[in-house]
Amino acid sequence: MSSTSQNSKNFIINILITIIPITYILGNLLLNLNILIFLTLFFWFYRPNFLKFEFKILDKLIICFFGYILLNGLINNFFNFPYENINEKNFIFFKALGYLRFLLLYFAIRYLILYNKIEFQYLYLIFGCSALFVSLDIIYQFFFRVDFFGFEAPANDRRLAGPFGDEWIAGSFIQRFYIFLIFYILIYFKLKEAWKFNTIFFSILFLISIGIFMSGNRIPAATYLLSVFLLLIFEKSLRKKLAILVIIFLTFFYFFGKNTEILRTHYAGFIDKSIDVLEFYKTKFSSSTKHKVKIPNTYVKEFETGLLTWQENKVFGGGIKSFYYNCKKIDYKTKHLGLCSGHPHNYYIQLAAELGLVGLIFAIILFSLIFFKALKAALFELDTIEKNYLLPFLIIFIVELFPLKSTGSLFTTTNSTFIFILIPFIVGLIEKKKKLYGE
Numbered sequence: 001m002s003s004t005s006q007n008s009k010n011f012i013i014n015i016l017i018t019i020i021p022i023t024y025i026l027g028n029l030l031l032n033l034n035i036l037i038f039l040t041l042f043f044w045f046y047r048p049n050f051l052k053f054e055f056k057i058l059d060k061l062i063i064c065f066f067g068y069i070l071l072n073g074l075i076n077n078f079f080n081f082p083y084e085n086i087n088e089k090n091f092i093f094f095k096a097l098g099y100l101r102f103l104l105l106y107f108a109i110r111y112l113i114l115y116n117k118i119e120f121q122y123l124y125l126i127f128g129c130s131a132l133f134v135s136l137d138i139i140y141q142f143f144f145r146v147d148f149f150g151f152e153a154p155a156n157d158r159r160l161a162g163p164f165g166d167e168w169i170a171g172s173f174i175q176r177f178y179i180f181l182i183f184y185i186l187i188y189f190k191l192k193e194a195w196k197f198n199t200i201f202f203s204i205l206f207l208i209s210i211g212i213f214m215s216g217n218r219i220p221a222a223t224y225l226l227s228v229f230l231l232l233i234f235e236k237s238l239r240k241k242l243a244i245l246v247i248i249f250l251t252f253f254y255f256f257g258k259n260t261e262i263l264r265t266h267y268a269g270f271i272d273k274s275i276d277v278l279e280f281y282k283t284k285f286s287s288s289t290k291h292k293v294k295i296p297n298t299y300v301k302e303f304e305t306g307l308l309t310w311q312e313n314k315v316f317g318g319g320i321k322s323f324y325y326n327c328k329k330i331d332y333k334t335k336h337l338g339l340c341s342g343h344p345h346n347y348y349i350q351l352a353a354e355l356g357l358v359g360l361i362f363a364i365i366l367f368s369l370i371f372f373k374a375l376k377a378a379l380f381e382l383d384t385i386e387k388n389y390l391l392p393f394l395i396i397f398i399v400e401l402f403p404l405k406s407t408g409s410l411f412t413t414t415n416s417t418f419i420f421i422l423i424p425f426i427v428g429l430i431e432k433k434k435k436l437y438g439e
Helices: 003-018 022-025 029-052 057-079 091-098 101-114 118-146 169-188 194-215 218-234 236-258 261-282 298-312 325-326 345-380 383-398 413-436
Strands: none
Touching: 003 022, 003 029, 003 101, 003 118, 003 194, 022 118, 022 413, 029 101, 029 413, 057 091, 057 101, 057 345, 057 413, 091 194, 101 413, 118 194, 118 413, 169 194, 169 218, 169 236, 169 383, 194 218, 194 236, 194 298, 218 236, 218 383, 236 261, 261 298, 298 325, 298 345, 325 345, 345 383, 345 413, 383 413
16 A cells, blocks of 8 residues: 555545534534444545554553343343333334444554554644634624624523524533643744743633633533643642632632622532532432432432432343333422433433443443553653653543532433544553553
8 A cells, every 4th residue: 555545545534534523513423424424434445454453451440341232131121121111113222322433443443553643733723723613603702792603602591502503512522622732832822932831821711711711511611620620630830820810710700790780690509519419429328318308409300300210220231222112101290300311310220220220330430440550651661752652542531420419311422433533542542552662
């Protein structure tokens, strides 16, 4: 194969990877289409060499995890799923089978990293600039009540969607992708004058911070602060700058929020509801409590429906995408929980409800192994440049899988795509280091 042909193939594959955040903005149809084209071209271009791929322990565990999902889907599909509530035949099995595309996505990216096919410079730039663009769009929409694309902000609404139209996920998008712009600056900016670097760094992070704040997405705002805290821990060169930025942002947050009633009540309500959640479970699990505890808010209601749905099938769950249908079997008049949502708004409760204790424990072991191996590599095994390639993926991985937060559905295209982009980059960068040194 000529070097020109190989370079062309690598270029096409890198384009498809780097535009993933853009397809997030354009919607699920284009995101799915992009992933389909990427996987098709990957196996067409690299199939002969991919068949020689050497699986490591984490690769084998991930294969086993997906194998369990498929087996779980087969069992639940034919012996457990309440098909009286749905007209689609073999619904659970086909959902489990379709989910295998994320296993292919994992190994495609894993291979590309191991054999130096990824153009990190452009990936970090496009990923990060996508977050900055959405931040600017949100800020513009906040002040002018219409975004760059003509999407109008709902009157007196607490949240803004920006380019996502009527989906309130702008804050989550910014929180997931902003960190790549920070590491792009760290790795690729070669500015001799410190004041130029500091001006660019503070300007970008301030705009990102304001964009998340104005989006009104409260969980992403909290997890964004968590990611900044993790940056403070892992990246010594940024500690002073980030500490100053946090002080500036919190000062802005206080005074701007104080004079903007919608945002003030919105974020104050989040604090109140968080306290209610803590008080509910403290009371519920108190040994002295014998009476039924009143559900204080929708967060608790969603978590409780998830836990009760899990109790219907404790060991193996009901299969992926089964939550809503199994949740409907709960006696709401007895439990006083109201109608079910499409998922329990927490990754780990959803894993328990849909994959059972077996799936939950498997996932926790897998996530923990990835975390500790990556942490060990970042702290003790990698040099500064190698660590800076790993850290954005590790930090967002920690934030994404942080257990004490409300989340979207784990098994949706958007969330699963993001998770199975993070994981192969982390595993790939660790294993690439070992391969170089023959470990």
